[in-house]
Amino acid sequence: MNKPVxxxxxxxxxxxxxxDRQPMPECxxxxxxxxxxxxxxxxxxxxxxxxxxxxxxxxxxxxxxxCPVGVKVKDFIDLILAGDYLGAAxxxxxxxxxxxxxxxxxPQEDQCEGGCVVGRKKESIGIGNLERFVADYEQRTGxxxxxxxxxxxxxxxAIIGSGPAGLSCAGDLVQRGHEVRxxxxxxxxxxxxAYGIPEFRLxxxxxxxxxxxxxxxxxxxxxxxxxxxxxxIDDLLGNEGYHAIFVATGAGLPQFMKIPGEDLNGVYSAxxxxxxxxLMRAYRHPDYDQPVYDCRDQEVAVVGGGNTALDxxxxxxxMGARTVNLIYRRSAAEMPARKEEVRHAVDEGIxxxxxxxxxxxxxxxxxxxxxxxxxxxxxxxxSGRRRxxxxxxxxxxxxxxxxxxxxxxxxxxLVQATTPGLATTKRNYIVADPxxxxxxxxxxxxxxxxxxxxxxxxxxxxxxxxxxQSVHEWLTTGVWQMDPPAQITSTPAV
Amino acid sequence: xxxxxxxQELAKDIKRLTLFAPRIAxxxxxxxxxxVRVHEHGERIPLTIxxxxxxxxxxxxxxxxxxxxxxxxxxxEPGDCLLDVVGPLGKPSEIExxxxxxxxxxxxxxxxxxxxxxxxxxxxNHVTAIVGARTRDLLILESEMRAATDELLVMTDDGSYGxxxxxxxxxxxxxxxxxLDYVLAIGPVPMMKAVAExxxxxxxxxxxxxxxxxxxxxGMCGGCRVSVNEGSQFACVDGPEFDAxxxxxxxxxxxxRQYRSLEAESMAAFHADPTPDLELMRAAGQLTxxxxxxxxxxxxVAR
Numbered sequence: 001m002n003k004p005v006x007x008x009x010x011x012x013x014x015x016x017x018x019x020d021r022q023p024m025p026e027c028x029x030x031x032x033x034x035x036x037x038x039x040x041x042x043x044x045x046x047x048x049x050x051x052x053x054x055x056x057x058x059x060x061x062x063x064x065x066x067c068p069v070g071v072k073v074k075d076f077i078d079l080i081l082a083g084d085y086l087g088a089a090x091x092x093x094x095x096x097x098x099x100x101x102x103x104x105x106x107p108q109e110d111q112c113e114g115g116c117v118v119g120r121k122k123e124s125i126g127i128g129n130l131e132r133f134v135a136d137y138e139q140r141t142g143x144x145x146x147x148x149x150x151x152x153x154x155x156x157x158a159i160i161g162s163g164p165a166g167l168s169c170a171g172d173l174v175q176r177g178h179e180v181r182x183x184x185x186x187x188x189x190x191x192x193x194a195y196g197i198p199e200f201r202l203x204x205x206x207x208x209x210x211x212x213x214x215x216x217x218x219x220x221x222x223x224x225x226x227x228x229x230x231x232x233i234d235d236l237l238g239n240e241g242y243h244a245i246f247v248a249t250g251a252g253l254p255q256f257m258k259i260p261g262e263d264l265n266g267v268y269s270a271x272x273x274x275x276x277x278x279l280m281r282a283y284r285h286p287d288y289d290q291p292v293y294d295c296r297d298q299e300v301a302v303v304g305g306g307n308t309a310l311d312x313x314x315x316x317x318x319m320g321a322r323t324v325n326l327i328y329r330r331s332a333a334e335m336p337a338r339k340e341e342v343r344h345a346v347d348e349g350i351x352x353x354x355x356x357x358x359x360x361x362x363x364x365x366x367x368x369x370x371x372x373x374x375x376x377x378x379x380x381x382x383s384g385r386r387r388x389x390x391x392x393x394x395x396x397x398x399x400x401x402x403x404x405x406x407x408x409x410x411x412x413x414l415v416q417a418t419t420p421g422l423a424t425t426k427r428n429y430i431v432a433d434p435x436x437x438x439x440x441x442x443x444x445x446x447x448x449x450x451x452x453x454x455x456x457x458x459x460x461x462x463x464x465x466x467x468x469q470s471v472h473e474w475l476t477t478g479v480w481q482m483d484p485p486a487q488i489t490s491t492p493a494v
Numbered sequence: 495x496x497x498x499x500x501x502q503e504l505a506k507d508i509k510r511l512t513l514f515a516p517r518i519a520x521x522x523x524x525x526x527x528x529x530v531r532v533h534e535h536g537e538r539i540p541l542t543i544x545x546x547x548x549x550x551x552x553x554x555x556x557x558x559x560x561x562x563x564x565x566x567x568x569x570x571e572p573g574d575c576l577l578d579v580v581g582p583l584g585k586p587s588e589i590e591x592x593x594x595x596x597x598x599x600x601x602x603x604x605x606x607x608x609x610x611x612x613x614x615x616x617x618x619n620h621v622t623a624i625v626g627a628r629t630r631d632l633l634i635l636e637s638e639m640r641a642a643t644d645e646l647l648v649m650t651d652d653g654s655y656g657x658x659x660x661x662x663x664x665x666x667x668x669x670x671x672x673x674l675d676y677v678l679a680i681g682p683v684p685m686m687k688a689v690a691e692x693x694x695x696x697x698x699x700x701x702x703x704x705x706x707x708x709x710x711x712x713g714m715c716g717g718c719r720v721s722v723n724e725g726s727q728f729a730c731v732d733g734p735e736f737d738a739x740x741x742x743x744x745x746x747x748x749x750x751r752q753y754r755s756l757e758a759e760s761m762a763a764f765h766a767d768p769t770p771d772l773e774l775m776r777a778a779g780q781l782t783x784x785x786x787x788x789x790x791x792x793x794x795v796a797r
Contacts, residue, residue: 185712187531187538187578224580226712230517252714256726263721263745265752272715280537280709286763289537289563290709291756365748412713414731 006057008081013056021123022051029347033317036199036283039344040104043126045085048133051126052080058117063127066115068462069102069168071095073112073127080130088134089145096131096461097171097214098164100139100206101193103132106458107338139209146217150177155475158183158242160227160415163191164457165248165448167214168464169471174218176472181242183225188279191250192457195279196271196308198315201341228414233422237443244443244471247430248464251409251449257303261361262405266293270304270312270406283319296320299399301370303327303358304406305335310342312404313350324350325398329357329375329388353398357390361403370398409454419444429453436470437463442480445471495575495780499552504634507559508602509568510544516551518543518581524609525587525703525735528555529711531578532566533775539563540708540730542606543582553581556605556634562760566771575780583711584734587613592676592699595619596668597643598661598689600626600681604635606703607680612642619676620644624664626681630655662688674698679738683747690738700738704729707750721745 009016025041026032032039043051055077063073071092079088092099108114108128116124138144155178159166162184170180188194190207215221225231227249236242254269256262273292276282280290300316302309305328313324326345328335331354335342346352355375362369374394377386411428423431423440430446432439437447447463449455474480500512518528527542545554557567570576587610595614599607604625615621621643627633628651640646647664648656657664661681668674669692677700679689686702693700706718706729713731720729721742727733764771775781 185580186710187580224578225517226580226583229583229712230521230581252712254714254716256716256719258726263719263726263749265749269716272709272717275709275715281535285756286760288535289760291537291753291760293752294756365751414712 006078006081008078009053009055009057011053016054016056017118017121019050019054021054021126022047022129024126024129029344029349032200033348034320036318038203039200042136043129043133045133045137048080048130051130052077054118055125056117062115062117063112063125064115066111066113067095068111068458069096069465071112071131076134077125077127077130080134085134085137086143086145089138090147091145092131092134093145093171093213094147094175095465097168097217098210098461099131100135100210101164101202102458102461103128103130103135104202104206105197107456109339111458135210136206139206144213144216146213147175149175149218152179153177153475155179155243156181156241157244157246157471157475158236158240159246159248160233161185161191161248161250161448161450162189162221163248163250163448163460164193165250165460165464165467166191166246167211168461169246169248169447169468170219170464171214171217172465172468173471174214176468178472178475179220180218181220181222183227183231184221184223185226186279187223189221189223192252195275196311198274198278198311200314200318201311226414228418233415233419233441233444243475244445246437246464246467246471247415247439247444247446247450248448248460248467249412249415249450250460251411251429251454253410253412254405255408255410256405257358257407259358259360261363261367264361264363264367265365266363266367266401267361267403267405268293270302270308270404271409273312273404274308274315277315277319292319293402294320295402297322298401300324300402300404301327301358301398301400302404302406303370304408305330305337306406306408307337307341309404309406310337310345310350312406314345314348316402316404317348317350321402325400326350326352327356327358327370327372327398328352328354330385331355331377334385355388357388359390359395362397367400367403370400370403371395372398409449411450411453415450436473437467438470438474438480443474445474495577496579497575498570498572501571504556505632507568508556508632508634510554510556510605511567511570512552512554513576513579514551515553515579515581518579519546519551519553520548522546522553522582523586524589524613526582526584527711527734528553528579528581529583529708530555530563530567530576532563533577533771533780534778535771535774536577537563538578538709538711540583540705540711542703544605544608556602558602561757562764565761565764566768569768569772571783573782574775577778577780580711584730585732587678587701587735589613589617591618593619594622594672594674595676596622596624596665596674596678598624598626598665598677598679598681598685599635599639600661600679600685601628601632602634603679603681603685603703604633604639607678608635608639608642610678611639614676614678615642615644622647622668624649624661624668626650626661626685627655628652660688661685662692665689665692669693669696669698677701677738678703678735683743683750686738687743690741690743694739697739701735702738702741703734704736704741704746705734705750706730706746707752720749
């Protein structure tokens with residue numbers, strides 16, 4: 001306990017435990033609330049070193065267990081301590097092909113950092129911050145730490161969707177020597193990373209650099225291809241000669257609450273609002289052509305309590321909204337959004353209305369207000385959370401000329417509807433074996449939100465890794481068996 | 495990038511562009527559309543596929559100047575490239591052997607109705623086409639439509655060609671003459687609404703193709719949601735064709751007005767000086783020839 005155990009770290013375990021976590025430098029709230037500048041500014045090498053020195057180099061690292069893609073945390077932190085930042089990057093990329101992104105958007109408190117031993121007595125190691133530091137260092141210096149690629153196998157894999165699941169699977173499969181092509185329906189790559197998560201949490205340059213890194217590793221991309229319309233799974237397995245397919249189309253279909261007034265002008269799904277702003281740059285109209293309602297001096301209401309709702313609210317604020325009310329039907333404790341994001345939003349001036357639920361949107365041509373009702377928490381429901389119940393006679397109106405609905409998304413049925421024999425659930429999610437991600441169609445795998453429903457970036461990446469492992473097994477053994485055979489619930493053909 | 499291989503002016507401010515897009519040509523069926531983004535700063539707009547050829551990999555779109563993006567598209571010539579074209583999107587038209595079918599095209603809607611009219615004819619329907627335009631100069635695809643159908647009735651608002659009157663006048667006359675089994679109407683919202691009211695009393699199977707505002711065109715944003723049967727449907731994936739008697743056309747008109755002032759602002763800026771857009775395209779290698787600002791044509795463009 002008294003001797004240094006790591007040649008790169010002069011401190012004893014006891015000394016390490018006395019160090020406090022290095023806080024993430026942030027752009028001040030007053031400044032950032034009106035610009036799309038990134039909120040978190042990142043560690044410099046000195047901060048990164050100080051933070052890395054806190055790691056206890058556990059013999060059985062529990063942080064790795066908490067990481068959905070199994071990043072070798074202890075190993076990469078050791079490389080940081082040795083000053084080998086590019087080596088650290090390559091070490092991370094063996095398991096995670098998007099470190100600059102996951103370092104920013106993962107809910108680390110529930111994952112790697114949640115398992116950190118130091119966290120039992122003090123604040124856990126800033127693993128996400130360190131991961132991000134390593135990836136940003138590469139970007140700053142222009143050098144890239146890429147893992148080695150296995151000899152080519154001649155096998156071809158098509159990946160449907162360029163979101164986190166698709167990209168992670170693509171990265172793993174090229175490393176194993178397969179030929180990989182990613183098909184994307186939109187004109188830009190990244191899925192939710194491109195159209196959903198705003199610039200102030202994930203700068204576009206960071207996404208583009210990670211995409212270039214994947215290209216450098218040998219991944220091919222084709223945009224403007226809607227699988228199910230432009231080409232079908234059967235075309236890809238037939239004429240186009242792919243040996244395996246990974247379906248990672250996400251859960252991109254926005255849900256509405258089916259309450260009166262949802263079709264009023266000025267009522268958006270969060271997907272539409274964020275797509276207009278993030279993907280189409282509508283905040284720079286007319287320099288960019290896509291329009292979006294002018295938020296300047298407007299009262300904006302956002303419905304929902306997840307990360308998407310917070311992203312939409314903070315985006316509207318940055319576009320000049322006078323007030324932004326976030327309407328959430330449960331209490332603060334149940335909010336699914338990351339704690340850090342909630343804190344950032346409140347600091348910036350977002351007003352959160354807990355235990356409140358919209359019942360109608362009012363207006364003539366354009367929405368004018370939200371009629372909402374107060375809620376009280378009742379008995380726990382199937383999800384284990386206490387069920388919100390409307391309080392009778394508590395209706396009131398919240399003024400709003402722009403409303404953004406962020407109450408969740410569901411599966412887009414295009415691939416399923418055009419792939420005969422592909423089993424789906426009643427709600428149109430694809431049925432896949434939880435261990436192997438094999439579907440009811442030979443050679444077709446599925447993972448990420450299209451199987452699980454809306455989840456997090458890193459869980460989708462975990463599914464992508466698992467799919468890569470399983471696709472690799474299929475390509476090398478050629479054995480396909482499903483146990484038990486998946487129940488086919490729908491086989492519509494278009 | 496998607497090269498323009500042919501361009502033909504059909505009428506004032508209406509152009510037929512043939513694009514090389516082999517994946518789309520291979521899968522296109524009548525009633526489907528593409529989403530186009532002209533250049534790096536461009537918006538995504540939906541345009542119906544008016545024709546396609548699997549062999550050559552060509553698709554045809556017909557563009558009428560209605561705002562900035564369509565005005566820019568109408569300046570392009572063979573050899574120029576569009577940055578993004580995605581499709582074919584939407585459900586294909588339901589082609590069956592209905593019997594007596596009427597296909598109604600109003601203005602540039604004629605171009606959208608044309609592939610479905612041809613497919614209905616090929617499926618052994620007796621197809622009557624009614625095409626309407628404000629004036630003779632705006633009439634398009636007359637000979638193509640005539641060749642693809644059994645009879646063609648031309649209506650102009652001012653009587654400068656064909657018969658004076660609205661497409662609904664011709665439709666009423668047909669309904670008095672014979673039993674109609676199917677009507678498809680494509681054109682401005684007031685025209686489609688009027689057709690729906692004409693056929694409603696006799697419960698004639700009537701379809702319309704809805705021109706809602708779209709962004710992605712794949713069902714992920716719901717911007718194109720339309721009110722059908724008092725419920726919400728997404729025109730890009732559930733349509734664009736719907737049962738005309740179940741559509742709330744007033745909601746469609748209202749939603750289509752959402753960005754009117756911003757659209758006018760874009761158009762005015764482009765009208766005053768189209769060079770930033772052309773330079774953006776040139777820098778990306780989308781323009782291969784010298785192109786001037788076409789002052790005469792620009793002046794004629796108005797919303």
